[in-house]
Amino acid sequence: MKIGFVTCRDLSRYFPSDARPLLTHDDAVCAEALEARGHEVIPVVWDADAPGDVDTLIVRSPWDYMDSPAVRSRFVERLLSWRRAGAAVENPVDLMLWNLDKRYLLDLEEAGVPIVPTQIVEPGEEISLERLFDELGPFVLKPSISAAGCDTYRVVTRQQAKSFDFEARRDERATLIQPFLEQVLTEGEWSLIFIDGKNVHAVRKRPARGNWLVQDERGGSVFSETPPDGVVACAVAAAKSIAKTSRCLPEDGYPLYARVDVLDEGAPKIAELELIEPELFFLERTPNGPVPSRGTIDAFCAAVERRFSR
Ligand SMILES: Nc1ncnc2c1ncn2[C@@H]1O[C@H](COP(=O)(O)OP(=O)(O)O)[C@@H](O)[C@H]1O
Numbered sequence: 122m123k124i125g126f127v128t129c130r131d132l133s134r135y136f137p138s139d140a141r142p143l144l145t146h147d148d149a150v151c152a153e154a155l156e157a158r159g160h161e162v163i164p165v166v167w168d169a170d171a172p173g174d175v176d177t178l179i180v181r182s183p184w185d186y187m188d189s190p191a192v193r194s195r196f197v198e199r200l201l202s203w204r205r206a207g208a209a210v211e212n213p214v215d216l217m218l219w220n221l222d223k224r225y226l227l228d229l230e231e232a233g234v235p236i237v238p239t240q241i242v243e244p245g246e247e248i249s250l251e252r253l254f255d256e257l258g259p260f261v262l263k264p265s266i267s268a269a270g271c272d273t274y275r276v277v278t279r280q281q282a283k284s285f286d287f288e289a290r291r292d293e294r295a296t297l298i299q300p301f302l303e304q305v306l307t308e309g310e311w312s313l314i315f316i317d318g319k320n321v322h323a324v325r326k327r328p329a330r331g332n333w334l335v336q337d338e339r340g341g342s343v344f345s346e347t348p349p350d351g352v353v354a355c356a357v358a359a360a361k362s363i364a365k366t367s368r369c370l371p372e373d374g375y376p377l378y379a380r381v382d383v384l385d386e387g388a389p390k391i392a393e394l395e396l397i398e399p400e401l402f403f404l405e406r407t408p409n410g411p412v413p414s415r416g417t418i419d420a421f422c423a424a425v426e427r428r429f430s431r
């Protein structure tokens with residue numbers, strides 16, 4: 122089978138593989154494993170390459186689509202064009218579109234999944250940050266459509282709430298407001314990887330000293346670790362609810378891949394459900410450096426093959 126890993130033309134600000142610079146280190150290891158099983162894997166640059174004769178497109182690292190509203194729209198248009206062409210795309214295009222806007226968190230909440238408490242401020246809607254501070258204490262503002270901590274702000278004092286120029290920073294996107302869960306500084310954030318609905322691996326991310334954004338491209342640390350049972354149960358509940366909450370999969374269906382991010386403030390809460398282009402950590406992050414995560418790689422390869430044989 123010929124598999125296209127959807128990526129972007131320049132991964133140099135992330136972590137490209139030396140041997141396959143259009144793929145990340147993690148995805149290159151997975152591509153190698155698929156090739157060892159007799160498949161062919163090619164990079165498909167989302168805004169440059171026609172998918173051609175690939176049997177399936179797997180969205181992996183098209184991360185530059187978040188660079189501007191115009192590029193974001195072009196990415197969505199590209200997804201829609203693949204859907205119109207009847208291309209096999211993982212995850213399914215409709216599921217990715219549902220997941221593009223973080224307001225999906227409210228769908229999870231409605232289904233009874235514990236989420237980080239979230240309020241939405243629509244574009245143009247008036248809000249008083251001071252009132253929010255009185256209600257929530259320190260809080261976080263982030264665009265409903267964003268990734269990698271972009272345009273994500275923290276307000277930690279009432280004075281800051283007073284002086285923060287929200288109007289200058291907001292744009293056509295809605296804004297999510299959440300209490301700042303300070304455990305992110307100490308416990309960090311858990312990311313649990315699910316392949317075809319099964320939890321295969323987890324990493325814990327912690328921010329660099331003085332920072333609160335855990336992303337590794339922002340200096341955060343990432344280690345493969347076993348999360349507490351409560352964190353696993355919370356992530357499993359979110360993963361199980363995807364078909365029902367998104368209405369984009371068969372009732373008993375699971376996406377090929379999902380990453381569930383959990384913040385644990387005593388009670389674990391879903392921070393994000395990533396169904397578009399999450400890092401899947403095919404390399405385990407050990408204190409001695411990265412080593413292939415056989416469980417994750419094998420589960421992924423088998424799930425890809427299962428989809429194709431249906
Ligand atoms: N409510 C919150 N409490 C504490 N930290 C947060 C909160 N929301 C976001 N963060 C921090 O900001 C980062 C980015 O936010 P996130 O919701 O993961 O969006 P994205 O990864 O899509 O940019 C998180 O990884 C975490 O470090």
Ligand SMILES: [Mg+2]
Pocket residue numbers: 269270382393
């Ligand atoms: Mg995140």
